[in-house]
Amino acid sequence: MPDTDKTIISVQDVTKRFGSTVTAVDNVNLEIKEGEFFALLGPSGCGKTTLLRMIAGFETLTEGAILIDGDDVSSVEPTHRPVNMVFQSYAVFPHMTVEENVGYGLRVVGTPKAEIDSRVKEAIDLVRLSGLEQRKPNKLSGGQQQRVALARALVKKPKVLLLDEPLSALDAKLREAMQLELVRLQENVGITFIIVTHDQKEALSMANRIAVMGDGKILQIASPKTLYEYPSSSFVADFIGQVNLFDVTEQGIAHGELTLTVDELGAVVLPGVDTSRTYHKLALRPEKIGVARDKPSEIGLVAIPAKLVEDSYIGDQSHLYFETAGGKALSASVQNRDRDDHHLNKRGEKMWLYWHPAHFQPLSD
Ligand SMILES: Nc1ncnc2c1ncn2[C@@H]1O[C@H](COP(=O)(O)OP(=O)(O)OP(=O)(O)O)[C@@H](O)[C@H]1O
């Protein structure tokens, strides 16, 4: 978590155009605090790498300004910025040992030998590569090579570390282990991390705050929990996890509370929701839906009968796909707590889906 309220990176009205047709980054504003673990998340081609490269100084800005620690860095060369970047395809020098790779950035700027030795040792310890100092990269695993790239960036003691998809080359299990390790490392060194990823689970599990990008623009900046539970648009709701969306056909106010009418469910009352905005959709996460054979008797629940069309078993959970009488597709995810629960769900079976209306998230677009 950030220790201070100091802004370390300030991205102000930044636009990047390539030629006359591509706007890779479109009027982005972003303030990143010292000590934050910040994630830039978005689909392929939305401008994440370009934004990171502009912060690092590898790309010029078409419009706007970037301030690092209060200074406009537009005329500062990448090597003189207090940031360091770990690239999307992590490049470690194949002909150098681990130790030589990590010390490279210090050697080129003429750091005294004794200082290089102690800082290299410290960085290698940090990423847990002690004992492998003399190995060449081709004798290291993917995860170990990734740590060499990290140590090489950390050894320069940047104020901000920029990580572009640092774990994308790793398999799922190792990736998860490295995610935890990166969080631990960031807490230890206290350096601000900005990580780019298109993996929403990776961003949710690691970052303090996430900016979701789409088509060069920032669509929402929030904590992982707010982003998931209270997405601000259908795009964000759909990009972060799975979602059921209902079209709103009518909006009204009853006893001071917002009521939205949707097909098949009728009028839904949403206490505490801003009544001054216009809503077009209601979002509902699959895990908020309960599944039962009989109609639930509890008052205040939304309940609808639906036919099971697909049951996708993924071990800890099952994703159940339903269709209502009106033809609406709904998905529910259930935890497989009991070993034998699974066989109870039969395709074509009519069941009841139910949830608390407070789990609806109204969306304006
Ligand atoms: N040097 C360049 N010249 C022209 N267009 C470019 C250049 N670099 C990037 N682009 C375009 O800018 C847009 C954003 O690219 P960018 O690499 O920032 O995306 P990204 O979000 O990092 O995607 P990915 O997740 O695939 O890495 C894309 O449409 C890309 O084709």
Ligand SMILES: [Mg+2]
């Ligand atoms: Mg990229």
